[in-house]
Amino acid sequence: MLEIKNVTKTFNTLKAVDDLSFRVEDGEIVGFVGPNGAGKTTTMKILTGILKPDSGEVNINGFDMQKTPIEAKEIIGYIADSPDMFLRLKGIEFLNIIADIYKVPTDIRRERIETFATRFGLIDALDLPMQNYSHGMRQKMMVAAALVHNPPVWILDEPLIGLDPKSAYNLKGMMREHADAGNCVLFSTHVLEVAEKLCDKIIIINRGKDIFYGTMDELTTMYPDKDFEQIFLEMTGESV
Amino acid sequence: MTTYLALSKAFIKSLQMSKSTDRRTRIILKFIIGLVVLFVFIPVAIFCAMMTYSLVTNLQFFHIQDLGVAMMLHTICLFTLFFGFNVIFSEFYFSSDIEYVRPWPVSAWQLVAAKFSVSYYVDNMMQVFMVVASLVGFFVAMKPGAMSYVASAVAVVTLPILPLTYCGIIAMVVMRFTKSINNKESVQRISALVLAGFILMFVIMFRVFAKNAVDAISFFITETSSPFVEYMNRIFPTIHFISRAITYGSVSDLLIYILINIIAVAFMLFLSEFLYFRGFENLVTNVKNKQRSFEELMKISVQGTQNRAYMKKEILILFRTPSFFTNCILPNFIWPIFALIILKMQTYDVSITALRIYNMNEPKIVGFFLIMGSVVFSLIMTALNSLASNAISREGKHFQFMKYIPIPYDTQWDIKILISCVFSFVGIWMYLLPFCIIIHTNFIYIIVSILLSILSITFVSYMGIYIDSIQPKLIWDDELSVLRENTNVALVMALALGIGIAIAFVGYSFYAFLKVRLLLVSLSLFVVLAILNLFVLWRTSKNAVRRIAEQEET
Numbered sequence: 001m002l003e004i005k006n007v008t009k010t011f012n013t014l015k016a017v018d019d020l021s022f023r024v025e026d027g028e029i030v031g032f033v034g035p036n037g038a039g040k041t042t043t044m045k046i047l048t049g050i051l052k053p054d055s056g057e058v059n060i061n062g063f064d065m066q067k068t069p070i071e072a073k074e075i076i077g078y079i080a081d082s083p084d085m086f087l088r089l090k091g092i093e094f095l096n097i098i099a100d101i102y103k104v105p106t107d108i109r110r111e112r113i114e115t116f117a118t119r120f121g122l123i124d125a126l127d128l129p130m131q132n133y134s135h136g137m138r139q140k141m142m143v144a145a146a147l148v149h150n151p152p153v154w155i156l157d158e159p160l161i162g163l164d165p166k167s168a169y170n171l172k173g174m175m176r177e178h179a180d181a182g183n184c185v186l187f188s189t190h191v192l193e194v195a196e197k198l199c200d201k202i203i204i205i206n207r208g209k210d211i212f213y214g215t216m217d218e219l220t221t222m223y224p225d226k227d228f229e230q231i232f233l234e235m236t237g238e239s240v
Numbered sequence: 241m242t243t244y245l246a247l248s249k250a251f252i253k254s255l256q257m258s259k260s261t262d263r264r265t266r267i268i269l270k271f272i273i274g275l276v277v278l279f280v281f282i283p284v285a286i287f288c289a290m291m292t293y294s295l296v297t298n299l300q301f302f303h304i305q306d307l308g309v310a311m312m313l314h315t316i317c318l319f320t321l322f323f324g325f326n327v328i329f330s331e332f333y334f335s336s337d338i339e340y341v342r343p344w345p346v347s348a349w350q351l352v353a354a355k356f357s358v359s360y361y362v363d364n365m366m367q368v369f370m371v372v373a374s375l376v377g378f379f380v381a382m383k384p385g386a387m388s389y390v391a392s393a394v395a396v397v398t399l400p401i402l403p404l405t406y407c408g409i410i411a412m413v414v415m416r417f418t419k420s421i422n423n424k425e426s427v428q429r430i431s432a433l434v435l436a437g438f439i440l441m442f443v444i445m446f447r448v449f450a451k452n453a454v455d456a457i458s459f460f461i462t463e464t465s466s467p468f469v470e471y472m473n474r475i476f477p478t479i480h481f482i483s484r485a486i487t488y489g490s491v492s493d494l495l496i497y498i499l500i501n502i503i504a505v506a507f508m509l510f511l512s513e514f515l516y517f518r519g520f521e522n523l524v525t526n527v528k529n530k531q532r533s534f535e536e537l538m539k540i541s542v543q544g545t546q547n548r549a550y551m552k553k554e555i556l557i558l559f560r561t562p563s564f565f566t567n568c569i570l571p572n573f574i575w576p577i578f579a580l581i582i583l584k585m586q587t588y589d590v591s592i593t594a595l596r597i598y599n600m601n602e603p604k605i606v607g608f609f610l611i612m613g614s615v616v617f618s619l620i621m622t623a624l625n626s627l628a629s630n631a632i633s634r635e636g637k638h639f640q641f642m643k644y645i646p647i648p649y650d651t652q653w654d655i656k657i658l659i660s661c662v663f664s665f666v667g668i669w670m671y672l673l674p675f676c677i678i679i680h681t682n683f684i685y686i687i688v689s690i691l692l693s694i695l696s697i698t699f700v701s702y703m704g705i706y707i708d709s710i711q712p713k714l715i716w717d718d719e720l721s722v723l724r725e726n727t728n729v730a731l732v733m734a735l736a737l738g739i740g741i742a743i744a745f746v747g748y749s750f751y752a753f754l755k756v757r758l759l760l761v762s763l764s765l766f767v768v769l770a771i772l773n774l775f776v777l778w779r780t781s782k783n784a785v786r787r788i789a790e791q792e793e794t
Contacts, residue, residue, distance in 0.1 A: 049643055086553065126534070
């Protein structure tokens, strides 16, 4: 479970997140959608402890991010908005470093590395420096690294960008399996169809404020004659 | 022209550091910049001014004072040429924006012109100080007319153009016709070699002119039919004209100078149409190396501790990033080569046997120099390798990694300090200890030196990371800029140098003039260093972790 309560974050005079509150329950996949600059990445960075909110609380499975940050961070799997991380390291080195940081035992890490490498077609790339990877391969490596410790809470910032169809399909399947096993997933995306098909709930955010939080059914009930794309554009004031 | 201006503006804007919103941090930053100017720029500027003044005054007797100005300007141009290669190669071919800009409908000359402007902007700051200082030295010596001031103003702004144009042309030719440079690392390796050559040349020149630099250079210019200046005039033909324009206020020389610069830049832009874009064809980023099988990789995938993993990450990045390796790691292990060169620069020879005999006769004096030397050298070396003073800045866009992993900030901090301490200590003592043993230094002196050296290293490491945490340079394009354009690194060097000199001066005064016993000097040093350590530890524990928590890369 992850919960964010009355969180506000301001950069200079710009309110990136404005009194935002929502809760992702165990067993749920929640899609985080909004226009560019709406505050999605800032919210995710607050959730993971990268940014400190000006006010409000973040709670991860009962651990307060301000008071018990280490315990909270241990149970998060986070994919950042850019996969260009530690490119001088080889894929296997990166995975092992992350596995050590999250205290993954030898036998379990071997099994997980094999699973991810097979699912994402990374086996031949593991012994190469990541600077030789394509953008998509880097993204796959970031996914593998974020999930190598099998965290109960997944916070994924546009995880499908750059993935080939097979890897995207696999990741979406993994998200579903993870939620069905009683864990929670929060992911941001600009692809509304993905959010529509995959998510149990949707959060629409605009200018730092949540303008909708609920299921797809609730949303379509509010706007019976429109599809998700039209609803989104209307709600965010971006109608063409 | 509009495209060129728009591109230049965009490139320069992207280079600039993010401005801090915190008033207190801004004040600290200004203070840091002030210290860098005070301890680095001003001493270099004073040297340039005095050198020009002396040269011009000496050469005035022969009515060839313009050669004195020319000599200084040639040296500054050489300086720009050597340091410009890395900047030009990086900007022209390896900046992160280049792959986005190349598909744009812009001509090669427009792109090269914009990239050239960025290189000029990056490379110019230190040089402006040197040129202005040299010209001030000239004005004090000569008191020339108004036209000279106009020519000087033109020189201050335009002097780097010709050497950077050479760098630009050479870079485009190399990239177009050879496959020798196919990534940023190759550029940095070659730059390191060029820099080593430049230092060696400087050292040799210093040895040649050791006894009386100004007289020797004056003699060099006047009595050898000026081959050096003549030769240099062929390389930098603009200098002949600008030095005459500055010295004699000659308008025609000034116009010729400007014309040559325009022609040089126009020629480079003309060539760029044929060379620039085709130079990218030789770029290959995928280097195949021998790979291990999946089974072998699984065998090495065993659980280690969090701290070991974090340390491994730090060390791998330091060793695999050429700029970090050549600037932060290598100096710890190659300093004896430079020490040897400096030793060879002396007019008298120093042998091991002579040192051993001297140690037998005067063990206390050798002990004193060992103790003081190890402290001062440890302070300077730890600052010079900048392992601590760029420890946070080095993270760059990976800074957020520090914040979302479940390792406490103070543990990450301690690991970074440990790395600085270990590399500094090993680098210093892996040579100094055998040297002490070879010359039969008293064992007690060695132990005391090692203890004081450790205290010096920990002090500079803590101070370095503390200063870097105030305003880390997290936004950078290439790794070299985090070292070259980071005021934190320069500030820590200046502080360590200042403290080292103060300790050496006070220590020597106490021992040599006030005849204080070596034991007491050592104890005093211990107390001073312990207090300094406690001070930085106190400051660090109070503020540092909070700073990392509050630091945002945006």
